[in-house]
Amino acid sequence: MTLLVIATYPVVDGPVLEGPVTIEPSGTIAIGGTRVPSSQGTSAMLGAAAQVATHLGTPPPHALVAGDIGRGDGTRHVYERLLDTVERIRPSVIAFHYMQPVMALMRKAVEGLAEVAPDALLVADAGGMYAAKAAGLASRFELMTPDVGEVGFLADPKVTHPAYVSHYLFGNEGFDPVKLAASAHETGGAGRVLLIKGVRDHIALEGEIAEVVDEPCVPELEAIGGTGDTVAGLASAFLAAGFPTVDAARCACLANREAGRVMGATPAMHASDLVATLPGVLADNLCSWGGACVV
């Protein structure tokens, strides 16, 4: 029942860090006792996952990260250590997050994981998702968590990065997440379950919409950097706790939205505000959403 998150953190030449994730009273995230900067991205994802583990009484998420500011160096260090870490930790869920989307590295990693952890469920968000899709490996993943700007990328078999997606695919006129989810599944660009983050969250199971979550509606969440990362962290942690994948995705959407409502989200707030709100939100609501109350 352990979640392993492999990712990067935004520090030039930052060393490889590996260990359990903790949240200090100030809200700062620490990995194996070493603090990482609070920003959008993996710290937000880890914070949300850690709150779920604390609430449910499951093991804290385990992280393997390295400093990377976009040059790919930390990403390479993390991939080098991945299989050793997996053999030692034996995670039930492995989530790829902010990483340089290098197809060759992702191919090698997924091949290796099939050997050493064939039963682990794979999750991809952010650069991990870009690499998995671009490398043609998306169907090996249990869950992917695109936003409206990324689901078009998953549905377009010709592109290797969302920056090249054709206009009509983006969250604007003519945008249809139902069609895009089906297309992504048909063309091998999607994981088994897609959690499409948007004004309405769509959860697709093998290309078919299984759930739509649109309440509470908090438009300001889109403006807050890292609120998509918190959804990915919540869903990954629920999955590691044993929730069925669609339930994990649904509870993640509900918790993120409710946290946005409770904190009175404005565009000037931060993902750390949302993470700090989660304990109360989970305590007050998770049982009634149909997820487990405790594990």
Place this chain on the structure above:
Amino acid sequence: MALFSRKDRKTAPGADEALGLFLFDAVNDALAAEKVLKAAGYELSLVAPPERLRAGCDLSIALPRVEHIGAERVLSDAGVHVRDWVADAEGTAEVCDLVTTVDFGEWLMVRAGNMKIVVEKATGVIVNTSGGGCPDIPYLNLALVGKRLDEVPRPKDLGYTLCGLMLDRAYQEACAQLDGAEGGAA
């Protein structure tokens, strides 16, 4: 000796002009090359390499084949590392140029492709950046949030990836929309 050092092109490369591609190991090499070549007067476009040449987060530069040698010399003189040149631009894709905005009252959010920037209208202070998935995006978030648009470097000068390039487009639009806010180092 300026005879061969600067281009004075009057028209953009036409559809009938045969294009080739400079390929790079990293997106920031492509962005550096764009800057150097534009300063030298070349007309060019940033594109995705054809599928067979892609490794992941790629960006390449297309320009007329006939200008290859001169442009390569300009890049070499400027110390910009080029992985390769291919004399065939078929199968390339343009970077998305779709930009939209959302008015949140006190704040303006600008989306460019998969990236967003949010600015407090009264002060020009960047209060959030979001979207994307490449590792320079959290780094840019730390570098930009809490500072005014006119006191930060452009995201494409700080970032390394296509996500950083898209954030730069959102940043430019935010600068354009807010009166009195000039883009940083242009």
